[in-house]
Structures are given as C-alpha cells and as structure tokens.
Amino acid sequence: MEQGQTATMLHKPDDVPVKDVVRIASYHRRDFDLAVVRTNPSDHDQIRSSLLSPNHATTSTLGQLDILPTELAHEICLYLDIRSLFRFRQVNRRAQQIVSSIRLYRAVINHALEAFCIILRTNIAPWFTLSDLFKVLCTKYCQFCGDFGGFIFLPSFARCCFTCIREENLPRVLPLSVLKQRLKPRSGRLLGFIPTVRTLPGIYSMDETPRKRRTKVVLRDSVNTLYLSDYSENTRVKRSQSTSLLPYMVTTSLPYFDPKSGAVQRGISCSGCQVALEKDLYTSGVKPAACALRDKVYSHDDFRNHFQNCHEARKLWELSGQGTSIINVPEFVRRRGYFKKRDVMMSFHSQ
Incomplete structure (x- = not known):
C-alpha cells in the first residue's frame, strides 16, 4: 500500500x-557566479552599513540645493550617472542623507552591492544611472533568450543568463586596443563616446582561466553608432582564448528583486x-x-x-x-x- x-x-x-x-x-x-567578475563578499559587510546609514547629526548644507523639497532632490539625483551620484554623496553628510534616503539607492545597496561596486571599479558607471541599474535589478528574465537571468551584461546594462554567457549569445565585445589599431586616427578619436568596461584581474570561465591585466572592452556594435565607415572592414578579430573570455569579464552576478513583495532570487x-x-x-x-x-x-x-x-x-x-x-x-x-x-x-x- x-x-x-x-x-x-x-x-x-x-x-x-x-x-x-x-x-x-x-x-x-555558485560556480556560475565565480566564472564572471566578482569581489570578496566579506568586504561588503564592512561598507554596506556606511553606505546606508549616514551620520544624522549634521550641520552641513548643500547651499542653494537645500531650498529644494527632498522629493525633488531625489529626482535630480536619479538623473545623475552612477559615478556622479556616488561622488555627490561624498560631498558632505547632508549629501549622504539625501542619497541614502532614495528608495532605489537603498534597494541597490541592500540587494546588489557587489554589482554596484563592480560597476564603479570597471569604470562603466559614468554611462548609466541608478534608475538603469534598478530597472535591471527588477528584471527577472534574460534579455537574449527569455530564461531566468542571474547576471548583468555591463556594456549595455542588460539582464542575461549564464547559458548566453557561455554560448556567446551576448552582443560581441572587443578590446579597445584592437579597435584603436584597426581604425583610422580620425575614427579612433570618437571611441571616447562609447561605453567602455575596464576589466578586473581574476579567474574567469568554467575553465578557470586567470587574467592578471586589466583590459578596456567595448561593444563591437557600438562603433556602428558613430558611423565609422572603416569599422566593418578593419575590425574582424579572430576568436582566441583571450577574446572568448571577454563575455565572462564583462558580466557579473545580479539577483532578481521583486519590488512588490521584496523577495530576492539568485x-x-x-x-x-x-x-x-x-x-x-x-x-x-x-x-x-x-x-x-x-x-x-x-x-x-x-x-x-x-x-x-x-x-x-x-x-x-x-x-x-x-x-x-x-x-x-x-x-x-x-x-x-x-x-x-x-x-x-x-x-x-x-x-
């Protein structure tokens, strides 16, 4: 029975x-998380409280900005790119109070601190806003295949999954040095207008390949947006071990946050x-x-x-x-x- x-x-x-x-x-x-850009999570515990809880006793001011209602100050902050927002927060204690009370900021620091730190360290922060990051944090599925996505593709701030990283289904990325060598000088000057990720030393991919040098990486398709006529002819780069590692070096883990329920899933x-x-x-x-x-x-x-x-x-x-x-x-x-x-x-x- x-x-x-x-x-x-x-x-x-x-x-x-x-x-x-x-x-x-x-x-x-966890092996998927370790195959991409990462930091030591033990470091996060030491800084999370300071990023969320500024000193309340302060006589600092922001000059004329203090005449604005807090809600309007928050809106202005959300128009700043992530690097500028972080620098503004470092101005004084009053700035810390304003930024730390932004709902989107608190959600990011609580649930995506590692990604936030990596965004700053890889120098992609000037190209995106806190709202951009919060939008990806609240996105559940991979933008490229529709499965659950536990990662963020840094060059375009797109939610992605590990399968798309491993099978190279993400938009193609190339070292900036390769583009500089193959583009005409007049075109190379325009590369400063393309979002650039500066990779971090680490161990990447499921083969656990070490990389000690930092490399500037850009989206190949981004060059087309600058109407560089010599791009397609001169930037065909053969696939190698170094280029095959790039998708891992420009992605990092990012949990999914449901703003309605407050639930977090990895x-x-x-x-x-x-x-x-x-x-x-x-x-x-x-x-x-x-x-x-x-x-x-x-x-x-x-x-x-x-x-x-x-x-x-x-x-x-x-x-x-x-x-x-x-x-x-x-x-x-x-x-x-x-x-x-x-x-x-x-x-x-x-x-």
Missing part, C-alpha cells in the same frame, strides 16, 4: 509550498536533474540534453513547474518526508557546482 501511494505521489502534482520544494530539491550554482538549479545525470552516467545512457537540463537555472515559480515533471526531484521530496528531514544529495549539489582552483574561494560565496 505504501509503495503504491509513493508511486502515485511521484507522478501526480502535489500542493506543496514553493519555499519547501526549493529548499529540498534545488540549489544555487536563481536555482534542480538537484533531481543532477541525480538523473549521475544515474545515466553509471549506465552509459546519458541523454543529449541531460547536461543542459542539469545546468538550467530557474526562478522559484518556474522551478515549481519543473518539479512537477522531474521524477528524481519529486523522489528527493518524498525521501525528505515532504521537507521534514535532511537527505543525502550528490557531491556536485553540496558543492553548489563544479570547482577546481576556486575551491579556496568557496567559503567566500554563500547561497
């Missing part, structure tokens, strides 16, 4: 809380699909799409739909006593993905 009930429950949808299903049958792929993958893949490996019967399914990242709602059709995920749910006990999961799931050199970084990146 119990076996028959279990078999039935594995094949029929269950009315179970999404939160419990996510906790038992899914995990966040994207989850299915533990059951990893179990299924490992079972297939033992029997030498791996299906062509098995790895892609294992690597797929879902929102919580999308995962609930996947869970209903994933036999192994539903089995994990039953083995956990419907979320009441701890179960054994594959090592891959426990490690939140595949790591080699980055094992020493794992303690820095929590789910």
